[in-house]
Amino acid sequence: MSGHPDRAAARAPAESAAELPHNVEAERALLGALLWRNDIMAEVAPLVSAEHFYFAEHQVTYSTIAGLIAEGKPATAITVKSFLPAQVAGMPTMAYLAALTSEAAEAVSAPGYAQIIRQMATRRDLVTTARQLIENARSAPIEVSVAGMIEAAEADLLLARGSVPDTHLASMTAAEGGAWMLGRIDRLRAGLERSTAVSTGIVDLDRVTSGGFQRGQLWLMAGRPGMGKTVAMTSLSRYAARHAGVLVFQCEVTRDQQWARYLADMAYVHNQPLTFGQIMAGVDLDDEQLWRLEDAQKRISQLHLRVECEPGVSIAQITFAVKAEKKRLAQRGISLGVVFIDYLKFVKVSDRYRGQRVLEIGEISGALKTLAKAEDICVVLLAQLNRQVEAEGRADRRPTVADLRDSGELEQDADVVLLLYRDAFYLEKKVKASGDPELIDRLLERQNSLEIILGKNRAGPTRTLDLWCDVAASSIAQHARGPV
Template sequence: MDDALVPMEYEPADYGEPEVVLDTAPHNLEAEQALLGALLYDNEVYFRVSDFLHVEHFYDPVHARIYETASDLIGRGSRVDAVILKTHFERDDGLKEIGGVTYLAVLMESAADTPAAKEYAKIIYELATRRELIRIGNALKVSATDATDVAPRELIVEAEAELFSLAEQGTAKGGLKAFKTGLAKSLDMVAAAHANEGGLSGISTGLKALDEKLGGLHPSDLIILAGRPSMGKTSLATNIAFDVARNYRYEDQPDGTRKTVSGGIVGFWSLEMSEEQLTTRLLSEYTGISGIAMRKGQLDVDQYGEVREAALEIQNLPLHIDDTGGIHIAKLAATARRQKRRTGLDLIVVDYLQLVTSSKGREGRVQEISDVTQKLKALAKELNVPVIALSQLSRQVEQRQDKKPQLSDLRESGSIEQDADVVMFVYREAYYKERERPQYKTPEYLAWEDEFERIKDHAEVIIGKQRHGPIGTAEIAFDGSTTTFRDREAY
């Protein structure tokens, strides 16, 4: 091949990170030429490789621009060949350096056979992955060598996040992305909502009243679910997690992976309750048999048989529980990443926020909680799943006449409110009314009893903040015997 037609040397942009020595970095220009030639010769090649091969995987920047332009045109339904691309690259300085628009014809001459094109695409992808591994390794080496205040644990977390992103997407996270990339994701979300009979673009909570307010649980959202002790926040989170797992459905993809089409695989970090306590609640919800009766052994033969049968029916639900107390946020994130890689993960629940530890703990409680919420939000974005984190409320709620919670009642409220996409409060008026019980069989008691009977099953989920929707209240029902929340009309 004429020297004038050899692709130009790649000069990497300076992003402030240690650079890979790209003159020795793994690459194969012939494979890139063969793939692009095949693509220009037969546009169907694009549909065979586009699910895993992206612009950033090309070593030569001119090849990357050609692939990007061709992808854009094919995506619009246009035919692409050297003649059509000529008008797009007549003024491209990079292409001029390697022979101008005639180089497009050279690519077509170098075209691989259509059946072999996918193998060339795999070569390009794998070499790009190797270059990213070198970059991550060099960056970690520099960070670990420098005398900085960054704790080794933090370096491990950062490196693990980069490696997870590389394993999941074929490219490390970060960097500017074209507007059309985000636009395509938005259209996918709108299409999902349109196709769903319930009009949800996210995962259903199992509660229609709440779904109507939220539109479901959305990927990458950090959702704070707060309440005073015994108000039912753990019960509500458990109900949601159980419903999501029960409704898990998937479709097998051509590449052997599974795509979730409803419900989801759930990871539940129970830092306060043991695994046994949590599963007992789930059994109670599923069977309608009181959890207290289960714990006290107050079941008749039929009820006992019903509980055993229910356990067999739900034992294989995709609900994974970690009851490690006082777990460090780095360990939680690492476990979530492994779960995502091994079996998939569609929803994370953390019960509760104030029990998660962080390396910022030595700097004070506010700084620690702020660090935890920031990293939970980052984890939600990284894994592209909703994260529900439960949170305690301060005692100042009890000192007000109107005890409905508000944003200022959040403990360490500044960081939690700032990082959360959604803040919800569980409120049951009956909880406070029950503590106002007057003396038995007095006129006051009879009035109290009437009022209590009217509200005892009522519950509210107050949405105090929502980035992509209105605030408001979802009215639902609560069954204290099974600690279960339901829609009022179904109660």
């Protein structure tokens, strides 16, 4: 909330006090309570800061009290007086402080006053955002797009939303936390509580990540072009959508391509795969293939899956879409579990770090990690590895976390890093160049192999999983897929 430039302006004399939400009694009562009992600052400080007060004199007084307490000095009317001007609110400073002290209510009510002050500050920001949106809608020049106005308003609303504490992130003492965790283990063992993880559909991946997509975590799935990032996302998202709500932001491929991929995955038949290219073309499909697609469509309609196909999305758009989807699913008794974003390059950032890509990526990864925790979901962000993987002098092209493009912040924020590698991609190039029979045999052997390398895994070991895949059919699985 500190970033709102219009808050101070909103208190200018041109604005009457009735125009913007505030509660003068709560502000005075809180200041008086702090002057009486400095020890309650520990309860108040997490809830309110000087900028949340409406009146300038209250802002200065609160800052002075907080500063003295932080330095370990007593904050009383006498000590605070030395740091204020001779007159405050039209009266001598000592008289002003004495009035605050005399009006102080029970100190135990201080956190309640702080919450009221914070709520009023948030309401003022909402008013300012609404006014700005109205003004822009009425008189912004033609070169300012409607989409730009909406995105700006969304960003301001997110700032306002950030001032409202999330109850599920409440703190615990050591005793409370330990008891809560042991109680949770007992409930899990007794079958009274289910794991909050959402299965990836890959048994080995679930095992190594302690259950699959963990709520509150940021996963990164990265690879060079041609390694199967979108293929893996297609299968993993539809597997997860059997157990929980899944929201996909598909920014790289078009809507028809992505849904063709889902149908190809669902309609897979051993030795008779339908490629997503065939499905895209459509005209050469025979009756049996059409029946398979109709059956796949019926089964995919049972999944808790929504796909947003946009050429680019901002963090604000992602956040509001997540909240809307959670609300929609909750009405059906379903919990949103996983959000996929394909991929990092297409996530829009603010102008704060324009031109500084490393800092821009840090802003994205930090915001998505916060979103995962705040909304109790797992966010899976797809990313591309740098070209060093394919450097001429590199014998083994299997990637490591060091190959992440602008990797510092990504590696730091991610809870799990999945690095994708397909040996067949490089073998095909070598076979075309040389026609070597040994390479052809190797290609046939590795044609359907996809390695998922866990470069980072907070919940377990780092290891490599060798999975089955059919890139043309947009499908991955634990083992080769037989008849469905």
